[in-house]
Amino acid sequence: MAFGKWVKQCFESVVDPDKENEVAELTQLLQAGIKERKRSFVLAEVLQDRVYKQRHLDQARNGIYQRYLARAWADGRVQESELEILSWVSKCLDIPPQTLRAINLETARPKFAEALAKAMDDGIISDLEAAELTEIARAGGLSLPNFVEKFFHIEGEQFLRGIFAAAIADDHSAVDVLEQLVATAAKLGLSRKVVVEAIRPQAVQYIEHVLADAKEDDILTSQEESTIRQLIETFELPIAVQVYIDEELRELRLLTDIKNGKLPSIAAPPGVNLKAGELMHYHGDAVWQFLRLLKSGPDITEHPGVLAITDSRLIFRSLTRSGAFGFGTIVAHDSSRGVIEVQRQAKPVQRFICHDQSRIPAAIFLSALRMANQTLTSQDDKRRSRHIPRDIRQRVWQRYSGRCAECNAGEYLEFDHIVPVAKGGSNSDVNVQLLCRNCNLKKSDKI
Ligand SMILES: [Zn+2]
Structure with a gap:
């Protein structure tokens, strides 16, 4: 050109x-x-x-x-x-x-x-x-599904997520909500698979929320458990998530039984002699710790060994120090995940730091103590006072968007008193946070 x-x-x-x-x-x-x-x-x-x-x-x-x-x-x-x-x-x-x-x-x-x-x-x-x-x-020259697929996939998914989140926040059964959404989405030509995939993250969050709530109460209702099981199935959660949730459910079920007074009965380990008719509920590796407040500062002595909890006593055996005392001699106690802290008349504070960092040992101790000595109601009051009410939990969950305050993890979440109740912390919104198990353990190590 x-x-x-x-x-x-x-x-x-x-x-x-x-x-x-x-x-x-x-x-x-x-x-x-x-x-x-x-x-x-x-x-x-x-x-x-x-x-x-x-x-x-x-x-x-x-x-x-x-x-x-x-x-x-x-x-x-x-x-x-x-x-x-x-x-x-x-x-x-x-x-x-x-x-x-x-x-x-x-x-x-x-x-x-x-x-x-x-x-x-x-x-x-x-x-x-x-x-x-x-x-x-x-x-526009397209079928409804094609139109949605082409232009409104993102909007459609956001819509479904929004409805799901709102409905379950309103205490509707998540499974029912899903079925309703599948029907709605079908009208937009979205398949069940699309709906399930769009809502899966919300479903996982919902499960975490139910688990965190259940952990706070140490009670998992059969309704909660069946909802979680239905969700796992319906949303086809990855195996790794299923395994983790199963683990949590197993622990919660055990804790629920323990709290209801159904304690495991096990054989005594070698070297531990039970009295006639005495029942063994727990034994496991632990460190026996004595705390003395001296003028020069706190003095801690430790003995690694085995702790046993029966229906009437704490028994500890180790190479350096062994002993046993009945629940009747305990005047105060404070226990949490993996730690049983007791005070006996005119004795220094002592702690059993369990290798099993689950909530099981402390829960067994509390339940056994309560059953052995029904008069220890003040301890129940104390326990009740550390209990975080549901509405506060709801707000805290939202404030942290269902994530750990320290590391942003979305799993193994627990409600935590920022200032522990034993140290004067309250149940108010500002003193409660969401922590994952790891961060919670790290925190209790420091305290
Ligand atoms: Zn964390």
């Missing part, structure tokens, strides 16, 4: 002084032709003898089609008869299918977005709303 001609073409394509005129003329010509000839309109005949630039013709006929389209959409919907007219106009004007699809989609898209938002407003998509969406999608 000659350089001069090339420059001229570039110039024309940018400025094109004749363009507006020619497009307007072509538009007029075609519109008049359609009006006049109606069904017998033939593009080539109308354009006969005319010299024009192809892109001007394209612009003119696209403009005409868009005007017809706008008229069809004027009442917010495109009816069957209007679709027929549009189809006829597009054929008359010989608009290439690809261009036609693009125009139809771009026009329908904002209408679809608006209708979808309106339909989702109440969380349920009615048949009527579904029909309206189907109609809009069709005017």
Whole structure:
């Protein structure tokens, strides 16, 4: 191509002084032709003898089609008869299918977005709303599922997550909510698989929340357990998550039994002699720790050995120090995960730091103590006072978005008193946080 001609073409394509005129003329010509000839309109005949630039013709006929389209959409919907007219106009004007699809989609898209938002407003998509969406999608040249798939996948998923989160926060059964959502999403043409995958993160969070709540109470109701089991199954959670949740459930079930007074009965280890009729509930490796507050500071002595808890005594055996004392001699106690702290009359505070860092040893001790000595009600009061009420837990959970305050982990979560109750901490919102098990253990090491 000659350089001069090339420059001229570039110039024309940018400025094109004749363009507006020619497009307007072509538009007029075609519109008049359609009006006049109606069904017998033939593009080539109308354009006969005319010299024009192809892109001007394209612009003119696209403009005409868009005007017809706008008229069809004027009442917010495109009816069957209007679709027929549009189809006829597009054929008359010989608009290439690809261009036609693009125009139809771009026009329908904002209408679809608006209708979808309106339909989702109440969380349920009615048949009527579904029909309206189907109609809009069709005017856009797509089926409803294809339309959602193409443009509203993200919105659709957010919508589903939002409903799920709101419904379970309202104490609805998560499984029921899911079924309802699957039905709603089906109206948008979203498959069950899409719904399940969209909500899975919420389901996991929900399970964590139920577990953290149950850990705070040391009570897992059979309803909670069956909900969790249903969720694991319904949401096809990864095996690793299943194993971890199973572990947590097993511990919680054990804790629930212990709290209800159903203590495990086990054989005494060698070297531990039980009295006639005495029952052994627990034994495991532990360190016996004595704390003395001297003028020079705290003095701690430690003896690694084995701790046993029976229905009436704590028994400790080690190479350096062994001993046993009945529950009746205990005047105060404070126990938490892996630690049993007791005070006996006129004796220094002593602690048993269990190798088993679960809540089991402390729970067994508390339950055995309570059953052996029903008069120790003040201890129950103390325990009750450290219990975090449900509404506070709910707020704290939301404040931390179901994540560990220290490391942001989303698993093994527990409610924690920032300042321990034993040190004067209260149950108020500001003194309760969410910690994962690891961070909680690290924290109790420091205290
Ligand atoms: Zn953590």
